[in-house]
Amino acid sequence: MKTRIYIVDAFTDTPFSGNPACVSILSEPKDDHWMQQVAFEMNLSETAFLQKRDDGFDLRWFTPKTEVDLCGHATLASAHIIWETGVLPPEEKVTFFTRSGVLTAEKKDKIIELGFPALYARPEEFSPELLDAFGINPIYAGMFDEKHLFEVESEEIVTSLNPDFNHLKKLKGRGVVITAASSSGKYDFVSRYFAPWVGVYEDPVTGSSHCCLATHWSKRLEKQELKAYQASPRGGYLTTKVVDNRVLLGGQAVTILAGELLV
Numbered sequence: 001m002k003t004r005i006y007i008v009d010a011f012t013d014t015p016f017s018g019n020p021a022c023v024s025i026l027s028e029p030k031d032d033h034w035m036q037q038v039a040f041e042m043n044l045s046e047t048a049f050l051q052k053r054d055d056g057f058d059l060r061w062f063t064p065k066t067e068v069d070l071c072g073h074a075t076l077a078s079a080h081i082i083w084e085t086g087v088l089p090p091e092e093k094v095t096f097f098t099r100s101g102v103l104t105a106e107k108k109d110k111i112i113e114l115g116f117p118a119l120y121a122r123p124e125e126f127s128p129e130l131l132d133a134f135g136i137n138p139i140y141a142g143m144f145d146e147k148h149l150f151e152v153e154s155e156e157i158v159t160s161l162n163p164d165f166n167h168l169k170k171l172k173g174r175g176v177v178i179t180a181a182s183s184s185g186k187y188d189f190v191s192r193y194f195a196p197w198v199g200v201y202e203d204p205v206t207g208s209s210h211c212c213l214a215t216h217w218s219k220r221l222e223k224q225e226l227k228a229y230q231a232s233p234r235g236g237y238l239t240t241k242v243v244d245n246r247v248l249l250g251g252q253a254v255t256i257l258a259g260e261l262l263v
Helices: 032-042 072-084 128-134 155-159 210-221
Strands: 003-010 019-026 047-053 056-062 094-098 101-108 111-117 140-144 147-151 176-181 189-195 200-203 225-230 236-243 246-251 253-261
Touching: 003 032, 003 072, 019 032, 019 072, 032 047, 032 056, 047 072, 056 072, 072 094, 072 101, 072 111, 072 246, 072 253, 128 147, 128 176, 147 210, 155 176, 155 189, 176 210, 189 210, 210 225, 210 236, 210 246
Parallel strands: 019 047, 056 094, 147 176, 189 225
Antiparallel strands: 003 019, 003 253, 047 056, 094 101, 101 111, 111 246, 140 147, 176 189, 189 200, 225 236, 236 246
């Protein structure tokens, strides 16, 4: 049976920006090896696989190399496709069952709002070799979900980063977020995300990292609602809101491609 696939640019309202994700709504269960092969073939930072059930959708995410526990932009892309293709009407909330628990998506005018678990960084000592690969001297270093969070002094440091990926791949790691308060006035903070260990040198826009960035900057800036910009070459915009132990991530999405897998 043929399998429908879509490519969606997430956290943007403009084609060829934001973060592209592949989305597939499966008509029958597929095994892990097949899904990993498809993700490798698509060669995007994430490929999302959806399986409809009575109370929502099972959702899994794969990079070209491995399955991951949480992915924001591919979840946003999945909700966008569910509504755009008429699987559910736009006024109906989408419920996803994932390795990170139950996630939700709601459409509010043009914005898709995702309900994710809040993540909190814990202070961590500097890793000199890791910092050398980025050429930074952070004012805060933390860890969350096996990933590093570094806050630096200025937006300019974040936008000018040029990591030594050959050096990074020799070190142990999962992902690195580097962030700073924004000086532009358009956003509250900026960030970039690097994960060469899972086949993603730089992720264009990373929803999952904003589950921690939101709590970090909400405390720093004493604001519940924030505007964020991920300053990758493609760039992307998000809104975040911390509510109890949840983070609401807001963004838009654009469908770029619709097709069929013939295998």
